[in-house]
Amino acid sequence: MEAIVVTTEPERVQTLSEIGLQHVPSQYIQPLENRPDKSRRKTTDSGVPVIDLFNFDPKHSDQLRHELRRACKEWGSFQITNHGVPKKLLDDMRNAGRSFFNNWSMEEKKKYSCDSSSAASEGYGSRMLVKDDSVLDWRDYFDHHTLPLSRRNPNRWPSFYRDVMVEYSNHMKELALKLLNMISESLSLPSSFIEDAVGEIYQNITISYYPPCPQPDLTLGLQSHSDMGAITLLIQDDVEGLHVLKDGEWITVQPITDAIVVILADQTEIITNGHYRSSQHRAVTNAQQARLSVATFHDPAKSRKISPAAHLTSENCPARYREVVYGDYVSSWYTKGPEGKRNIDALLL
Numbered sequence: 025m026e027a028i029v030v031t032t033e034p035e036r037v038q039t040l041s042e043i044g045l046q047h048v049p050s051q052y053i054q055p056l057e058n059r060p061d062k063s064r065r066k067t068t069d070s071g072v073p074v075i076d077l078f079n080f081d082p083k084h085s086d087q088l089r090h091e092l093r094r095a096c097k098e099w100g101s102f103q104i105t106n107h108g109v110p111k112k113l114l115d116d117m118r119n120a121g122r123s124f125f126n127n128w129s130m131e132e133k134k135k136y137s138c139d140s141s142s143a144a145s146e147g148y149g150s151r152m153l154v155k156d157d158s159v160l161d162w163r164d165y166f167d168h169h170t171l172p173l174s175r176r177n178p179n180r181w182p183s184f185y186r187d188v189m190v191e192y193s194n195h196m197k198e199l200a201l202k203l204l205n206m207i208s209e210s211l212s213l214p215s216s217f218i219e220d221a222v223g224e225i226y227q228n229i230t231i232s233y234y235p236p237c238p239q240p241d242l243t244l245g246l247q248s249h250s251d252m253g254a255i256t257l258l259i260q261d262d263v264e265g266l267h268v269l270k271d272g273e274w275i276t277v278q279p280i281t282d283a284i285v286v287i288l289a290d291q292t293e294i295i296t297n298g299h300y301r302s303s304q305h306r307a308v309t310n311a312q313q314a315r316l317s318v319a320t321f322h323d324p325a326k327s328r329k330i331s332p333a334a335h336l337t338s339e340n341c342p343a344r345y346r347e348v349v350y351g352d353y354v355s356s357w358y359t360k361g362p363e364g365k366r367n368i369d370a371l372l373l
């Protein structure tokens with residue numbers, strides 16, 4: 025007998041927030057061990073590294089490779105300044121997201137709804153995973169398929185920000201490739217090594233909107249995970265909420281208006297044979313203010329095979345990860361859920 029699948033449109037978190045609930049619905053309550061526990065959160069110590077890129081001036085490249093090496097080894101995430109992306113473009117992108125989430129009616133927004141029954145579908149949604157027994161994130165988002173051009177269809181995006189999105193996509197791709205090249209060099213690999221291993225870049229841009237939450241201590245804006253692809257470039261507004269895990273402690277990534285947060289993702293960990301680790305991160309909520317971030321993901325094609333660089337393996341340092349077809353990795357992430365870094369751990373030899 026064929027199963028009957030009821031696909032009711034899921035509730036948007038913004039609606040729950042705006043009707044003024046005192047208590048969040050039970051599906052949003054995290055198990056005790058995942059709740060943001062303030063006593064375990066360091067805020068005073070040195071935060072994630074902030075690296076000045078000096079607009080890629082070759083005068084600074086030795087120093088830069090050194091700083092990148094440290095940040096990638098010890099953190100897997102860092103902030104960059106003087107990255108060459110116009111500050112106005114960062115603001116335009118944030119303002120585009122704010123206008124959509126704050127100024128559009130729910131009816132207008134829902135015209136752009138993603139297909140909630142399939143993973144990673146483009147558009148406006150709330151639920152990230154396909155499985156429906158997982159705790160829900162206190163987040164709404166709008167995902168855009170931006171690259172390669174064959175999967176870009178700006179008609180699926182609100183017309184008022186199409187030009188901004190295209191310009192932002194171009195700048196982020198260029199920056200991501202420059203960073204991957206420097207990251208390769210920082211491991212004494214040929215400069216294009218990671219870029220070549222990843223192949224054609226698949227880029228998605230996700231605007232995340234975290235409405236105020238009446239019970240921030242019980243919920244997460246986005247559960248703990250590492251990103252699946254190669255490298256993520258993220259901008260946030262001035263509301264704190266992004267945490268990265270470092271030596272068992274959750275560290276707040278302090279908002280810096282003109283900086284871009286770089287997050288190494290799982291395929292970079294595999295390619296570098298674990299010399300560089302992907303960063304485990306999460307977003308928390310707060311009761312007062314909505315928070316907005318824009319994450320740009322750079323991933324391999326689904327058919328791409330990813331494996332550790334031969335240069336980084338030897339008799340003393342054998343390959344630590346099994347080769348994986350990227351599309352299989354993505355399917356397992358969406359069906360099992362990220363649960364921290366469980367997916368990449370499953371590839372460990």
Ligand SMILES: O=C(O)CCC(=O)C(=O)O
Pocket residue numbers: 230232246251258260265266305306307316317319
């Ligand atoms: O909103 C944030 O700061 C984090 C977003 C994120 O980690 C993601 O979309 O993968």
Ligand SMILES: [Fe+2]
Pocket residue numbers: 249250251305
């Ligand atoms: Fe992420």
